[in-house]
Amino acid sequence: MFCCPICGGTLEKEGRSCFCEKRHCYDLAKEGYVNLLPVTKKHSQDPGDTREMVLSRRNFLEAGYYEPFRNMARTLVEECSGEGDVILDAGCGEGYYTRHMARGRESYGFDISRNAIRLAAKRDPNTLYAVAGSYDIPFNAGAVQFLSTIFSPIAEGEFRRVLKDGGYWMLVVPTERHLYGLKEMLYDQPYENVYQETRYEGFTQVDRRRVEGSIILEDPTMIQAIFTMTPYYWKSSKESSERAKCARRLETEIGFDFILYQKNKT
Numbered sequence: 001m002f003c004c005p006i007c008g009g010t011l012e013k014e015g016r017s018c019f020c021e022k023r024h025c026y027d028l029a030k031e032g033y034v035n036l037l038p039v040t041k042k043h044s045q046d047p048g049d050t051r052e053m054v055l056s057r058r059n060f061l062e063a064g065y066y067e068p069f070r071n072m073a074r075t076l077v078e079e080c081s082g083e084g085d086v087i088l089d090a091g092c093g094e095g096y097y098t099r100h101m102a103r104g105r106e107s108y109g110f111d112i113s114r115n116a117i118r119l120a121a122k123r124d125p126n127t128l129y130a131v132a133g134s135y136d137i138p139f140n141a142g143a144v145q146f147l148s149t150i151f152s153p154i155a156e157g158e159f160r161r162v163l164k165d166g167g168y169w170m171l172v173v174p175t176e177r178h179l180y181g182l183k184e185m186l187y188d189q190p191y192e193n194v195y196q197e198t199r200y201e202g203f204t205q206v207d208r209r210r211v212e213g214s215i216i217l218e219d220p221t222m223i224q225a226i227f228t229m230t231p232y233y234w235k236s237s238k239e240s241s242e243r244a245k246c247a248r249r250l251e252t253e254i255g256f257d258f259i260l261y262q263k264n265k266t
Helices: 051-062 067-080 096-101 114-123 156-162 180-186 220-228 238-246
Strands: 012-014 017-019 025-027 086-090 106-111 127-131 144-150 163-174 203-217 250-263
Touching: 051 096, 051 114, 051 220, 067 096, 067 144, 067 163, 067 203, 067 250, 086 096, 096 106, 096 114, 096 144, 106 114, 114 127, 144 156, 156 163, 180 220, 180 238, 180 250, 203 220, 220 238
Parallel strands: 086 106, 086 144, 106 127, 144 163
Antiparallel strands: 012 017, 017 025, 163 250, 203 250
């Protein structure tokens, strides 16, 4: 279902390469992913999350703290698609949610970070992963039944293009108090996230489910991991970063809103 970023032709896997009808060729990396991000569309030499951020997120997620969120994602996939349907995880990162959602479905995932996709492909041979961006998705039009975006860029025009009529888009955003305890540790004036109800052209919101909880971290490596995997890692001052580095205990609220949109029939 991935298509050629040059001509738009469907890619077919032949051995260790993918070819389109015009024989444009994309070699599979040893981990099993394909790079479909043309050099002309890169905004830097190595775009997306760094290796340090990706490894921190993997280590934190694999510890199980966000398992309730992963389970909700899986529930929505099961409610909105059947076996054999195509699912696409846009901005899939290292594939923690992708491989759990994908069971029994034809699954694909992409992310602009090669560091993340390399890890995703290593862990999940049942999903085809690609290095690609959300604003120009190399994927066939009208092929997807369920598309997910979990804390990743929103490109509703491209999402509308790749989804079938009646297909579903799961948008996942943080709740108002998500990681508020981390913000209290980092900042003198912590702030809540903004709650939003957003309409997108060509979509109807059909559901919104909230999953909340709290976690206590007493392992300094886990505290550093949750800090490093978030945007606060880039936004924080040297002083705030030092607070995270020295912290020995973190108690914080966590929460995701799962917003479900259905593509209107044309």
